[in-house]
Amino acid sequence: MEISKSDISLLYPNQESLSEKYLSDSSSEYRRAAVTQLELDVMFDMPSDMIADFFTTDREVIKYRQETFSDLAQVPEICDVLRRMIPMLQDIAELRRMGGDFSSEGEGYLYSVAEAEIYISVLDMLREGLLPHAEKFSSRAMSAFADRIRELTESDDAKELNERLSELGSKVREIRSVTIGVNLDSRLKPEDAGVLSINNQRFKSGELLDRILRLDFKSGEMTCIAPLTPLRKNQSENEQTAMSNAFSSAIANVFHSSVRQWKKIVQAYVLDNTDFLLRMMPEIEFVTKSVKLLTRLKDRGCNLTTPEICAAEDKRFEADSLINPVIALKVEGELVPNDFAFDDNGMIFVITGPNRGGKSVITCAVGHAFIMAQLGLPVCADKAAISPCDNVFTHFPTGSEDTVDKGRLGEECARLNEIFVGVTDKSLVLLDESLSSTGSFEGSYIAAEVLAGFSMAGCRGIFSTHLHDLAASVPSINERCAATGGVKIDNLSADIADGKRSFRIVRRTPDGKSYARDIAEKYGLSFENITQTLNRKKGL
Structure with missing residues (x-):
């Protein structure tokens, strides 16, 4: 209609x-x-x-x-x-x-x-x-x-x-004042009152007490014979309301026909x-x-594109040169775009790599693109095609007070369980450093179970993590879920170039030791560097 x-x-x-x-x-x-x-x-x-x-x-x-x-x-x-x-x-x-x-x-x-x-x-x-x-x-x-x-x-x-x-x-x-006539009883107490006129001028405060005693009325019809007193002075709330209603009623009577x-x-x-x-x-x-x-x-230099909106059943998401708009507005300097796509070989991605290497940035950028597209807005990319999701679930680090009763790991697991209650095959799930509150072995085990669950749910998702053992277990998780129709999981890695973060995200199984080795060599902490330092100290 x-x-x-x-x-x-x-x-x-x-x-x-x-x-x-x-x-x-x-x-x-x-x-x-x-x-x-x-x-x-x-x-x-x-x-x-x-x-x-x-x-x-x-x-x-x-x-x-x-x-x-x-x-x-x-x-x-x-x-x-x-x-x-x-x-x-x-x-x-x-x-x-x-x-x-x-x-x-x-x-x-x-x-x-x-x-x-x-x-x-x-x-x-x-x-x-x-x-x-x-x-x-x-x-x-x-x-x-x-x-x-x-x-x-x-x-x-x-x-x-x-x-x-x-x-x-x-x-x-034009209303500036109201002239009121008040009848007094034998004890000079107000008995009743009425509006004499509605005026287009304000009353002025009179002079001092001697004028009242002399009853000097010659100072002009809009000048009082005593100082003006604030309307609400020494009045209760009920008295103020009554006075206000009285004036409003007077105005209504004057303008009744109007x-x-x-x-x-x-x-x-x-x-x-x-x-x-x-x-x-x-x-x-x-x-x-x-x-x-x-x-x-635009002023920040971000390319904006109106995304192609695809059928929800297609579960598409393809973005060329995707940018995180929040980071773009927060940080000065060159923006590093990344291509990103969900496909039949990867509806869920595990992203690993060095700290501050861009894992969280790309995870959030995908969420930004979905939400901005489904608000009807352009997204920060050169080109994009998106199938709407029915909901966006996030599991990010939080300072929730629940940790007092459950402990941080318990709180994380409880929030993950809530996501499984609501997730469907049309949903988007974004997890950033989830299960980081426990040891690597326990975290990797629980994370593998969670990934298998999301695979069975058929949703699109990203798991940004420092758990390199989890990335290595992706093939076994896929094998486990394939028999029951789970969607495929794949690996992404924050790239390192010449021992430095490039903020590029590449599709490959990461070598968990490569970045640590590069850092060790950069700061002279490889076995070879340490040996050379000790030998120099001995004069060898």
């Missing part, structure tokens, strides 16, 4: 996909955790909940968003307009809250006037900043949005609203037409911050 005019969306192409966004999803907590552990919330400058909520597995939704971001990239001025809208829409939302069920009729009138003024300002901003670029739009989202704004700004209702707003709004803006006419206009026009803008506010925030991020990545 096509989306209605009142439900225009920058991110969802039809009513069904828009409705699905609001359905509860028990797996969303895993996505939120992945967003946080991959530092995407920091990179986007958005809450992890918002990023996780916009994650989608629907190919058509992804393609719809790709169109939207393509338009915004072609016309970057639009993002400035949308960005300026956000605080204005936030003001409308706050006015709605303040003008709710607990406000008086007078307050509701004031809030509705203010809301209408902001609404007209938003329309004016969009008419001037969006519509002149409408012919450049090719995306369904931006074209529909422009059509809707054109319809609203050119309608007779908008013209009537502007006229009425000018008339009634001026009345509100209030009724105004409410009809607001309900018939403003409320309905601001609803769709308020619903779009999270989307507007998401797309503007996303475009800002893409601009930063």
Whole structure:
């Protein structure tokens, strides 16, 4: 079903996909955790909940968003307009809250006037900043949005609203004070009160006590005969509320006919037409911050490509010259790209190599590419083809308080078990230095069992580890799982060139001793170097 005019969306192409966004999803907590552990919330400058909520597995939704971001990239001025809208829409939302069920009729009138003024300002901003670029739009989202704004700004209702707003709004803006008449009883205590007038000038504080005693009333009708006293001074909360309600009621009585006419206009026009803008506010925030991020990545020298979105059943992931965007924005210097692909000979990879050699960087880069692609964004690569995953599971080092009760190894195993509860053959699993809290023998044994389990689940995955024995056991794990239809596991290694980290990831079974040997030779700690040092000391 096509989306209605009142439900225009920058991110969802039809009513069904828009409705699905609001359905509860028990797996969303895993996505939120992945967003946080991959530092995407920091990179986007958005809450992890918002990023996780916009994650989608629907190919058509992804393609719809790709169109939207393509338009915004072609016309970057639009993002400035949308960005300026956000605080204005936030003001409308706050006015709605303040003008709710607990406000008086007078307050509701004031809030509705203010809301209408902001609404007209938003329309004016969009008419001037969006519509002149409408012919450049090719995306369904931006074209529909422009059509809707054109319809609203050119309608007779908008013209009537502007006229009425000018008339009634001026009345509100001119209010500066209220003159109150108070009847006193025989003991000079207030008996009842009424509004004498609503004024367009403020009252001024009178002079000192002698003027009160002389009852000097000749200093002007807007000048009090005593100093002005703050309204809330020495009043309880109930007294303050009563006073505020009294003033609001007075204003409502004065503007009674205007209030009724105004409410009809607001309900018939403003409320309905601001609803769709308020619903779009999270989307507007998401797309503007996303475009800002893409601009930063371009300025950093990252190539961005719109990925081909493949069928989920194909389980494809191919990326040429993949870059980790978080690292790109954090670290200065040359970026080292890597090609990466899952295929029939490797749906799960074990990555080994030296510390700080790029294992974690490429592991996270793959996660970044999946999530950015499934948000509808370009990814940091020269070329990419991606089959959406149904969820991203991460198992990274954590300072969880569970370690107090379970110990670190127990906590790690418990989190791994949670992943197995939710994982499917369409999932992506990223493990970084998992099971590093125990010895090499125990860690390698448990890790081999875990890898076999993920092989049987049929998911795509990466296990970045310092456990070189695990890499050596990959053939035996494959042999074990082949009989029951498990996907294949393969090895990747962080490459070493001339004894130095190259940050290149190559597909090969690593030699666990090679890097240690290079380090030993570099620092003169090989047996040959040590022998030469000792012989020199002896004068040999």
